Amino acid sequence: MAKTKPGKKDVDSYTIKGTNKVVRQIDFRAHAGLIYVDVSVAGDCVLMRPSDSDKPPYVARVEKIEADHRNNVKVRVRWYYRPEESIGGRRQFHGAKELFLSDHFDVQSAHTIEGKCIVHTFKNYTKLENVGTEDYFCRFEYKAATGSFTPDRVAVYCKCEMPYNPDDLMVQCEGCKDWFHPNCMGMTIEEAKKLDQFLCSDCSSDDDAKRSLNSFPVSPASEAKVRDDLLFDAVKFKYSKNE
Numbered sequence: 721m722a723k724t725k726p727g728k729k730d731v732d733s734y735t736i737k738g739t740n741k742v743v744r745q746i747d748f749r750a751h752a753g754l755i756y757v758d759v760s761v762a763g764d765c766v767l768m769r770p771s772d773s774d775k776p777p778y779v780a781r782v783e784k785i786e787a788d789h790r791n792n793v794k795v796r797v798r799w800y801y802r803p804e805e806s807i808g809g810r811r812q813f814h815g816a817k818e819l820f821l822s823d824h825f826d827v828q829s830a831h832t833i834e835g836k837c838i839v840h841t842f843k844n845y846t847k848l849e850n851v852g853t854e855d856y857f858c859r860f861e862y863k864a865a866t867g868s869f870t871p872d873r874v875a876v877y878c879k880c881e882m883p884y885n886p887d888d889l890m891v892q893c894e895g896c897k898d899w900f901h902p903n904c905m906g907m908t909i910e911e912a913k914k915l916d917q918f919l920c921s922d923c924s925s926d927d928d929a930k931r932s933l934n935s936f937p938v939s940p941a942s943e944a945k946v947r948d949d950l951l952f953d954a955v956k957f958k959y960s961k962n963e
């Protein structure tokens with residue numbers, strides 16, 4: 721007579737080996753009768769050990785945790801892709817800590833989890849006072865098979881018409897309210913940091929395009945200016961996270 725294999729059981733959490741850090745899955749019970757998952761109770765994001773030790777750890781969101789009768793724990797994950805892992809590759813506007821939430825699901829041993837991390841929304845990431853090694857951000861979902869993104873359109877800025885990279889400093893024109901990279905306007909970053917007001921070449925003559933008023937210092941904490949296409953909370957100057 722054939723023996724019945726013992727079934728698997730759901731586990732609410734898993735403690736990463738060698739640490740006191742606890743990983744939790746998505747709480748589906750909070751959404752009984754609903755057909756969507758509220759990101760406010762989404763599973764934890766984790767760093768997973770790659771097969772190639774020379775590569776950075778993989779990043780994934782834990783969807784489900786299961787244990788078999790021998791207490792071997794498996795995690796069902798949804799992978800985040802780094803820009804260089806996508807079909808289009810890394811582009812100029814991609815931030816150093818940017819990730820894409822893919823439609824690629826997988827089951828892995830929980831022992832491959834190396835640690836926890838935080839994948840912020842793009843808006844929340846730009847508000848961080850300090851960016852730690854565990855901080856990432858995501859503004860796109862990515863279909864691994866086709867290389868397509870959601871959303872497929874984002875606001876662009878500057879003469880180069882590129883989306884905002886939160887690692888780069890940008891300065892806002894007082895006239896048209898658009899944002900510009902200093903090098904696209906013939907300035908160095910050091911020159912841009914000394915500006916109190918800036919008018920792009922379309923809003924002023926060449927003589928007035930750059931000017932520095934020393935009556936009071938420029939600060940990242942200056943009054944916020946919000947755009948209609950709100951990709952971020954705009955401030956007078958945008959500073960690199962690495963400075």
